[in-house]
Amino acid sequence: MLTVKVAKRRAGFVLHAEFAAPTPGVVALFGRSGCGKTTTINIMAGLLAADTAHVALDGHVLTDLPPEQRRIGYVFQDGRLFPHLSVLRNLQYGLKRTRAPQQTIAFDQIVSLLGLAPLLQRRPYQLSGGERQRVSLGRALLSQPAMLLLDEPLAALDAARRDEVLPYLERLRDNLSIPMVYVSHQFDEVLQLATHVVLMDAGHVVAHGTLSEVSLVPQLRAIVGPDSVGAVVDGIVTRVDGTSGMADLAVGSGSLNVALTSVGLGERVRVQLLARDIMLATEEPHGLSVRNQLRGVITSVATDDDSARLVTVDVGGANVLSRVTRAAVEELGLRNGMGVWVLVKAVSTRGHAFRLGVG
Amino acid sequence: MDGVKVYAPLGAGLAVACRGMRKSGRTPFKGSVRDAAMHLTPAELDALLLSLNVAARSVLFSLPFAVVIAWLLTRGRFAGRWLLDALVHLPLVLPPVAVGYVLLLVFGNNGPIGGWLRNNLGIQLAFTTAGAALATAVMAFPLMVRSIRLALENVDPGLEAAARTLGAEPMDRFLTITLPLMMPGVIAGAVTAFAAGLGEFGAVITFVSNIPGVTRTIPLALYTAIQSPGGEDQALRLAILSFVLGVIGLLLAEMLARRTRHLLGR
DSSP states (O other), X not given: OEEEEEEEEETTEEEEEEEEEOSSSEEEEEOOTTSSHHHHHHHHHXXXXXXXXXXXXXXXXXXXXXXXXXXXXXXXXXXXXXXXXXXXXXXXXXXXXXXXXXXXXXXXXXXXXXXXXXXXXXXXXXXXXXXXXXXXXXXXXXXXXXXXXEEOTTTTSOHHHHHHHHHHHHHHHHHOOOOEEEEESOHHHHHHHOSXXXXXXXXXXXXXEOHHHHTTOTTHHHHHOGGGOEEEEEEEEEEEETTTTEEEEEETTEEEEEEOOSOOTTOEEEEEEEGGGXXXXXXXXXXXXXXXXXXXXXXXXXXXXXXXXXXXXXXXXXXXXXXXXXXXXXXXXXXTTOEEEEEEOGGGEEXXXXXXXXX | OHHHHHHHHHHHHHHHHHHHHHHHTSSXXXXXXXXXXXXXXXXXXXXXXXXXXXXXXXXXXXXXXHHHHHHHHHHOOOTTHHHHHHHHHXXXXXXXXXXXXXXXXXXXXXXXXXXXXXXXXXXXXXXXXXXXXXXXXXXXXXXXXXXXXXXXXXXXXXXXXXXXXTTOOHHHHIIIIIHHHXXXXXXXXXXXXXXXXXXXXXXXXXXXXXXXXXXXXXXHHHHHHHHSTTOHHHHHHHHHHHHHHHHHHHHHHHHHHHHHHHHTTO
């Protein structure tokens, strides 16, 4: 268990963040720029003085120690590789400063996990942005950290480089049992990496929980925009159709047929069902091209904006969000406790194979 | 540092001339240095070696202090910082003779520090080569501190923070990250101070006098030549020697700076 409590007051800004998350796993600190995410992890690492700084990991209070002894690894947005040292010596910098009994993460393991072998003799200025971040990740991990903080490590990269580095982050999450706190304002990254989400706004924690839980929180709309609102559900792959790139997922008490490639039978998969793409019907529909129909019960009807309502439907253990017009809510008489059919177009999901072996 | 740029075209011209001579095969480079030394009179050679000796000692002695002071002035947060800053820069604005006189008062054989050094450690500074090095060091100190300070201000504190998260204690961080990154400035400062030290006059002659073979460096020998009747030729030779030394110093500074920048990967 990771518990964090930080507070800092300065002119025009008050940070007061408190959260807990299971370990190991990836905790995403998610929120708009300037909401205090980076300040929070800087305080955790001891790089910034604070009024309150308390970080406890599995019962050990890390913040009692000076920053250089906390064993909190940090991956900076800009990499911050030492320009006068080769990649090899950058990687060894933290490793050399640990005591032998702490050395559980081997040099060779990190080099192969992050594909660093061809880069070892180079200098930082000879690396691409993506390579630089991989070295930075390796350097932080080789310092044998008890936990790892990542400050938007992909933010300085273009889309292609981002796609190049993301799989490495997934591999680290799945292969090393190091708790990570990942700061991001990109919901896509959170969707792909996080096991737990802390939603921050204006210096405060608005909500925290699993991604499925946080995806239902109304405050998310203001951060990701109305079109990216959608419930995140976990499902188990029950059937794979390699030729059409479709797969069946067991979600709640029903089954969804969605576009998903490169997943295996029995794998746990995470998909986001965008609220704008989900329709509701009060009786079982017939003769529609929509592939997916789930039976559920409405658990809340919330105001989305002047003309739309956000309806939460429990489909038997999982929750789904649907955005419908105010007029439709009134006409169909949608209300709490009402049974409905949820219609999901197969192609309208954003999905990621997410092996939940760690959390 | 600006001086290096200003004199760069002059130095480049000299370098081209040297290379031209080497290409023509008339004057092998190594031989030319030895030949040149052989053309000097014993007194000139004495002055040259003494100048090099004094400048080198002054740089070696003052460099660690300059790094510490530069660090304090850049990163330190203490009450008397402005006072330290002013004190360090004082030799730039005071007449060198005044600096030499203050040194004589403090480090002279009867001065508070000079007397103590002589009675307890047997070290005498006034009228010795070591004293000449001290006077030279004090005069060149502001130059050195400014250069090092500029380099330190350009070191990204983010890299030091990164080293900290990797488990490096303060002194470890300074030696493995900060110091190597500011090395171009340290070297530039040292070479500039060395070149300036070769020519220090006022403070040296006031503090340690003008003793042949002990404190008579090139500028002092030049002064002596000008003062003696019929010494014009001697004066010109020493002036040219100073000029050549200066140009070599500046070229060396540029070369070293370039090499360290390359090592730092920029």
